[in-house]
Amino acid sequence: METSNHARPGLTQRWAVLALLALGVLISFVDRTSISSTLADADFIRHFALNDVDRGWINAAFFWSYGAFQVPMGWVADRYGVKWPYALSFALWCVATALMGAVTALASIVVLRLVIGMAEAIVIPASYRWIRNNFDESQNGLAVGILAMGNKFGPALGAPVGAWFIVHYSWQVMFIATGLVGLLWLVPWLTFVRSDFPSNRKSRSRIAARVRSASAAS
Template sequence: METSTVVAKKPGAAYPWIILALLSMGLLISFVDRTSLSSALADKHFVSDFGLTSVDRGWLNSAFFWTYGLMQLPMGWVVDRYGVKWPYTVCFAIWCVATAATGLVTALGALLLMRLLIGATEAVVIPASYRWIGNNFGENHKGFAVGLFAMGGKFGPAIGAPIAAWLIVNYSWKFMFLATGLVGMVWLMPWLFMVKNDFPSREELATAKRKASSVTLKNILSSPVVWGGMINNFCYGYFTFYCMTWMPAYLVEQRGLSLQKSGLFTFFSFAGIALMATFGGWAADRIIARGHNAVTVRKAFVVAGFIGGCTVLLGALTDSLQAALFWNVLSLSILGLATANNLALCKLTLIPKQAIGLTTGVQQLATSLAGGVSASLSGWLLHVSGNYDLPMMVIFVFLLIGATSTVVLLQPKWAPKVSDEAAPSPPVITEGSGIAKTAAH
């Protein structure tokens, strides 16, 4: 496994922290665009315009995730071989236009088509971003780097929910989609100016193809680490995507908040997980830098995050509005301890660098499935039970499964193997030791 202990110095990465900030902002914009529908679905005018039932709302919320999931592997393959800059640029422009076009549709079929298109093009974000981070940051920086990057995914819905609610209340749902889609296009200017191609020459492109091919899809799928990462991503994503897709409606319909106040408390929840994710990544990095084993440290943070997130059930079972809001915010915030460390562990620390894009694409299938299942299953459970208690009980069960998967499956001996025998033996981090050892073939 190709690792390093310092920030890499390579062409195109002269200012890695600035590029990381751009990637985080790109992730933020992607989450604003994908979650803007949630606020619209809590608006009675939007619901009446399309004649939506609770089941319809669940299917609309989930539509994004089906194409998002289907395109993960193709996008991972593309960025492993052709770099990050141009695939990201093209996809970014398409999803921003599709978001803006959502404000112009008048038929349910067209609305569904826009959601499917946004999902397909946003699929590039995670494989491309982790490919870039893996190439430019060493192990003692990965947790903090991933934490900063992940903040974009948390502040996206945190900022997007109240802004979308405000735009809907003061203008209309149509204006909200137009504004959020078009404003995001500004991001492309610094991205095109500052980021160079990952593989600028034909020789480097050929080398990149060879390295990416040294870890086969068969080897990836035979790794318990990859399956553990998929389980973790599903369990983590089930909770977070529930909050992105159903939290505004839950706060309005079951807790009696206004649409604007629901956006405010959605902001508190996602701001909490963003800050905790950054803290968790930074704290784990500092412990690892003192000589403690990277795998053991990150696993401890992941388990703590999953167990802490289980407090969401306390919010579901209380009759007090204040207590419900408290546990709602706290449970998602504590889950942040798992965010950066789970991502670093499953996508970087235990994965050969030459296969980060493909492996991330495979694992993101589970994340996408979590989004689709969470959105649609929660809608069905709401339909049959009449309240949000049962959907939150399902969240509790999945969080416990995620904690168990972390302990059992995420072990260095089960990391994906490099199939190219001509390649040098990769250093691996063994659990229980703070240093890298050479793997024997």
């Protein structure tokens, strides 16, 4: 539903969306850290004939694009709102994660890791923007604390989940499963989160005024 007036959602919906944001952060960390399990898997190393330098390239690729796109993704969230940029980026990194189970060349792995890093760069700017626009200042600390839980539980789950899939199935299944299962998050996100796209110049001016007011108050 379009919300050109940018009215806040109800109390229950606000906390439900915050839970989705925390879960989104958790999924992003699972998808980015599961690679650590594959880099320790002998079959994966043999498949790509990896040496230590190659493994370093794979690990580093994510952080190059993730760091480079933090500012552009922050601009995207400000310009186009949170709902749709987050949804498109989320779908992109999940599909890229799943595709890692089908590639056969080191270069393809590196490229997909770059794509995942670029897409996941939306997570923190968009999440903080949504919290700022939908929670009172007196609740911001609690909301950010709940969001931060995803930052911690994601890495804690990513490596063991990846290892479990590798031990019981294969590294290919691990990538495909974690990527495709993550897409389920989009169902409640697209269903329950209101569109906050600044649809016209007047609504964008209201947002800018709110940002200036918040900056002056701080």
